Amino acid sequence: MKTKTLLKGGRVVDPANGRDGAFDVLIDGDRIARVGRDLPVDAGTKVVEIPSGLVVCPGLIDMHVHLREPGQEHKETVATGTASAVAGGFTAVACMPNTNPVNDNAGVTEYILKKAAEANLARVYPIGAVSRGQKGEQLADIAELKRAGCVAITDDGRPVATALLMRRALEYASMFDIPVIEHCEEQTLKGDGVAHEGFQASSLGLRGIPGEAESIMALRDISLSSLTGGAVHIAHMSARQTLEAVRFGKSKGARVTCEVTPHHFVLTDEMLGAPIPYNTNVKMNPPLREAADVAALRQALKEGVIDCIASDHAPHAYDEKEAAFDDAPFGIVGLETAFGVAHTELVQGGVLTLPELVARMSTLPARVFGLAGGTLQPGAVADVCVLDPRQQWTVDPARFFTKCRNTPFAGRELVGRPTLTLVAGKIVHDGAM
Amino acid sequence: MKKDLLSIDDLSGDEIHLVLDTTEAMREIGRRPIKKVPTLRGKTIVNLFYEPSTRTRTSFEIAEKRLSADTLNIAVATSSVLKGETLADTAMNIEAMAPDMIVLRHASSGAGHLLSRICKSRIINAGDGMHEHPTQALLDAFTIREHKKRIEGLKVVIVGDLLHSRVLRSNVLLLTSLGAEVWVCGPPTLVPAGIAQSGVKVSTSIDEAVADADVIMMLRIQQERMQGAFFPSLREYFTTFGMTAERVARAKPDVIIMHPGPMNRGVEIASEVADGPYSVILEQVANGVAVRMAVLYMLAGESETEN
Numbered sequence: 027m028k029t030k031t032l033l034k035g036g037r038v039v040d041p042a043n044g045r046d047g048a049f050d051v052l053i054d055g056d057r058i059a060r061v062g063r064d065l066p067v068d069a070g071t072k073v074v075e076i077p078s079g080l081v082v083c084p085g086l087i088d089m090h091v092h093l094r095e096p097g098q099e100h101k102e103t104v105a106t107g108t109a110s111a112v113a114g115g116f117t118a119v120a121c122m123p124n125t126n127p128v129n130d131n132a133g134v135t136e137y138i139l140k141k142a143a144e145a146n147l148a149r150v151y152p153i154g155a156v157s158r159g160q161k162g163e164q165l166a167d168i169a170e171l172k173r174a175g176c177v178a179i180t181d182d183g184r185p186v187a188t189a190l191l192m193r194r195a196l197e198y199a200s201m202f203d204i205p206v207i208e209h210c211e212e213q214t215l216k217g218d219g220v221a222h223e224g225f226q227a228s229s230l231g232l233r234g235i236p237g238e239a240e241s242i243m244a245l246r247d248i249s250l251s252s253l254t255g256g257a258v259h260i261a262h263m264s265a266r267q268t269l270e271a272v273r274f275g276k277s278k279g280a281r282v283t284c285e286v287t288p289h290h291f292v293l294t295d296e297m298l299g300a301p302i303p304y305n306t307n308v309k310m311n312p313p314l315r316e317a318a319d320v321a322a323l324r325q326a327l328k329e330g331v332i333d334c335i336a337s338d339h340a341p342h343a344y345d346e347k348e349a350a351f352d353d354a355p356f357g358i359v360g361l362e363t364a365f366g367v368a369h370t371e372l373v374q375g376g377v378l379t380l381p382e383l384v385a386r387m388s389t390l391p392a393r394v395f396g397l398a399g400g401t402l403q404p405g406a407v408a409d410v411c412v413l414d415p416r417q418q419w420t421v422d423p424a425r426f427f428t429k430c431r432n433t434p435f436a437g438r439e440l441v442g443r444p445t446l447t448l449v450a451g452k453i454v455h456d457g458a459m
Numbered sequence: 460m461k462k463d464l465l466s467i468d469d470l471s472g473d474e475i476h477l478v479l480d481t482t483e484a485m486r487e488i489g490r491r492p493i494k495k496v497p498t499l500r501g502k503t504i505v506n507l508f509y510e511p512s513t514r515t516r517t518s519f520e521i522a523e524k525r526l527s528a529d530t531l532n533i534a535v536a537t538s539s540v541l542k543g544e545t546l547a548d549t550a551m552n553i554e555a556m557a558p559d560m561i562v563l564r565h566a567s568s569g570a571g572h573l574l575s576r577i578c579k580s581r582i583i584n585a586g587d588g589m590h591e592h593p594t595q596a597l598l599d600a601f602t603i604r605e606h607k608k609r610i611e612g613l614k615v616v617i618v619g620d621l622l623h624s625r626v627l628r629s630n631v632l633l634l635t636s637l638g639a640e641v642w643v644c645g646p647p648t649l650v651p652a653g654i655a656q657s658g659v660k661v662s663t664s665i666d667e668a669v670a671d672a673d674v675i676m677m678l679r680i681q682q683e684r685m686q687g688a689f690f691p692s693l694r695e696y697f698t699t700f701g702m703t704a705e706r707v708a709r710a711k712p713d714v715i716i717m718h719p720g721p722m723n724r725g726v727e728i729a730s731e732v733a734d735g736p737y738s739v740i741l742e743q744v745a746n747g748v749a750v751r752m753a754v755l756y757m758l759a760g761e762s763e764t765e766n
Binding site for chain 2: 228232233345351
């Protein structure tokens with residue numbers, strides 16, 4: 027028998043339907059049934075009172091997550107990663123294919139989906155590899171990946187090195203109408219760089235990566251998208267030069283979308299030297315850049331040039347990060363801080379309204395990748411997030427659900443936090459518990 | 460003083476002068492028939508070298524022995540690094556044996572900062588990647604002060620592979636903080652991004668840079684760190700940036716020529732300059748021992764007063 031749940035009270039923010047106001051949301055089974063004022067309560071309907079001031083919105087969707095399973099279960103598993111996701115208000119995550127073995131065939135995709143079903147927390151959308159073994163040589167079995175459940179393809183972490191293979195990937199993937207996600211990085215220009223090229227890296231003796239390493243490949247891919255008609259999604263943009271490339275592509279009508287991470291629109295390379303010199307929790311790829319890049323990213327978020335916010339959640343074990351800066355792996359966790367950081371910096375900071383933020387963290391990711399969710403339209407899946415936009419909290423990595431603690435936001439004071447997460451009508455995280 | 464010496468930034472201006480003054484006294488010990496004092500008796504110092512080094516390691520070891528410390532050398536080829544042990548694990552293992560100080564040379568910038576977070580022992584940075592080599596800068600400053608009686612107001616020109624040089628970074632911090640006018644010169648491919656923000660003048664013309672210089676400091680062309688084509692050939696490098704007698708003639712008549720070693724004769728410096736009357740290169744080596752004795756003494760003294 028299907029259970030009915032009524033989320034009673036609160037401010038409903040549903041950008042997909044242009045809704046922002048005091049409403050109740052009625053869930054029937056795993057679907058949204060009705061959104062309206064003072065909805066009647068049947069006998070047997072479970073009523074969840076939403077205190078006034080709290081926000082009910084479609085569940086957040088993170089299109090860039092490393093769940094590490096199979097192969098690196100000491101960093102994260104599908105179960106711990108999705109527990110982290112729902113604690114961060116995410117009802118769905120897309121997981122990157124750089125697992126071991128690489129998700130370049132249906133067998134790995136099915137394994138990930140089986141683990142996700144067992145965990146039964148957030149929805150998991152696997153992303154397949156562009157090339158076999160992410161080696162940049164032969165295309166992976168893309169049709170098979172798509173049929174097994176992949177929603178996009180990428181060689182994330184290992185950019186598609188040749189223009190020819192990228193062209194073929196865009197052409198081939200367009201047959202299934204799935205985007206190719208690119209981690210833009212011109213490998214020869216990046217070299218063995220570990221930090222943003224500039225005064226900070228120079229002073230610390232760290233090899234630099236210029237913003238152009240990113241923008242050159244973004245321009246290439248946008249050009250190839252125009253050539254082929256295939257959709258390209260630029261992952262985790264860090265450099266102002268890349269924004270120029272995206273603006274150019276969008277103005278020409280290219281099928282280009284893009285995302286940015288909270289750390290790139292909040293932090294700068296000054297964190298390399300202070301307060302903790304050579305803190306490996308500020309080592310990620312692409313690197314933290316300069317104030318001018320942060321300002322440009324915020325401006326582009328405001329103008330709507332940037333479609334999505336994604337975390338690039340990349341857990342690494344504490345002892346892997348306890349190394350000299352050059353020797354530590356790239357990446358930080360982000361699922362449990364993404365909303366709080368974005369809300370504090372963008373909404374409280376006057377860059378976006380709350381509905382605009384929800385759009386970039388839910389509505390638009392669903393639209394770009396053609397996913398269920400991202401809306402409270404009756405009939406849609408009942409993936410819902412309740413946010414407390416006034417809750418003040420301090421990031422304490424010891425309390426994370428993810429297996430790892432590698433965050434540059436430890437100790438940071440934030441305002442705004444997800445408090446209740448429902449996936450398919452079922453409460454999967456309750457912050458009050 | 461701070462617990463560790465990882466960067467010239469760890470020293471205040473007063474502390475830099477104190478190191479240089481103490482170096483005078485330490486140098487005197489090296490001129491005695493019995494070159495040994497009991498100052499660091501009972502102290503254990505580990506020289507942990509992850510990169511090959513003859514000059515710096517020998518210099519530290521002599522300095523430690525002259526101060527009567529118990530010293531132990533760990534070199535990469537004979538250590539457990541080859542068995543895949545991480546730097547952090549090696550550091551914790553050494554720390555478990557309770558040394559008083561660790562002198563670290565490592566190929567990664569900031570390796571000393573990692574040890575500093577792990578170890579209670581005092582860490583002395585003997586060169587970390589492309590970051591710093593603070594005792595080299597201190598011995599350079601001592602050598603300059605010895606000849607010029609001052610550092611403030613001098614025109615010091617540093618020429619060569621600026622990008623990969625930890626000697627450069629330590630010297631820029633030290634010399635600018637003491638009021639020298641520092642020029643850096645090299646091909647644009649070897650100029651670190653944003654270096655002008657350090658308060659130095661940047662030139663790609665060696666003739667402009669050396670004009671009226673009081674001090675010329677040549678940097679080694681570190682062929683082992685050159686993974687790309689930073690310049691076409693060693694021959695062209697020498698004709699464009701090499702220090703020749705003609706170029707030296709553009710500097711002040713009492714200019715001194717320095718080099719941290721090891722030199723590439725005929726690449727960054729002509730033999731006639733390296734061996735010529737303006738060269739103080741071997742004095743630098745001699746002063747290195749005294750400077751390191753001063754640093755070891757001052758850091759060890761701190762640990763006494765703290766306890």
